[in-house]
Amino acid sequence: MAELAKSAYAQVLRRLLQTKPLSRITVVDLAKESGLARMTFYYHFHDIFDLVDWMVSRDISRILGANRTHDSWQEGFLALFKAARKEHVLVLNICNSMSRGQIERSLTPSVRALLRSVIEEDGAAVGIPRKDIDFIASYYTYAFIGVMLDWIDEGMRQAPEEMVRRIDCVMGGSFTKAISAFQSYSDAQKPYTGPSV
Numbered sequence: 001m002a003e004l005a006k007s008a009y010a011q012v013l014r015r016l017l018q019t020k021p022l023s024r025i026t027v028v029d030l031a032k033e034s035g036l037a038r039m040t041f042y043y044h045f046h047d048i049f050d051l052v053d054w055m056v057s058r059d060i061s062r063i064l065g066a067n068r069t070h071d072s073w074q075e076g077f078l079a080l081f082k083a084a085r086k087e088h089v090l091v092l093n094i095c096n097s098m099s100r101g102q103i104e105r106s107l108t109p110s111v112r113a114l115l116r117s118v119i120e121e122d123g124a125a126v127g128i129p130r131k132d133i134d135f136i137a138s139y140y141t142y143a144f145i146g147v148m149l150d151w152i153d154e155g156m157r158q159a160p161e162e163m164v165r166r167i168d169c170v171m172g173g174s175f176t177k178a179i180s181a182f183q184s185y186s187d188a189q190k191p192y193t194g195p196s197v
Contacts, residue, residue, distance in 0.1 A: 006044050008034045010055040017090045022097030053106045060110035068114050070121045074168050081160030095152055104145055112141040119175055132182045
């Protein structure tokens with residue numbers, strides 16, 4: 001029942017975002033359009049931004065599907081870029097009504113989970129402390145989200161395939177290099193003294 005109510009609110013929000021910005025949508029609008037009581041909304045969400053977070057997380061999970069591996073993350077990212085372009089009105093209405101920080105916080109958990117699973121799948125990651133894997137995943141998460149938000153801000157002009165190709169040029173193979181560097185760092189157990197050139 002809870003998932004049905006959440007899904008109903010998300011469906012209404014998605015429909016309303018096709019015609020007006022998030023800043024002009026109220027909980028009363030969502031309740032009226034969904035046929036659910038206003039207090040039901042607050043049982044599931046703190047505010048509309050909480051609903052956006054839930055909706056974005058669910059959408060990203062669905063869009064990525066099984067593309068969460070070392071060999072398929074590029075397909076997952078391509079699917080995200082294509083979905084953003086296809087739903088550009090919704091995406092722009094959300095982005096224009098939220099701060100960049102709010103959008104980053106909304107995207108971060110799903111993207112970080114994807115990248116963490118890609119890193120953990122790499123056989124070289126065995127024996128690396130969880131905090132180091134989390135650091136590597138966070139680093140790449142912020143890089144990916146930053147690139148994607150810049151792409152949205154610039155009007156989504158570049159083709160999704162080109163964006164993923166460019167991201168792969170930077171990130172492809174660098175997971176293994178980062179893991180190797182952290183293994184060396186962990187093995188040495190000594191303070192960082194600067195780049196080894």
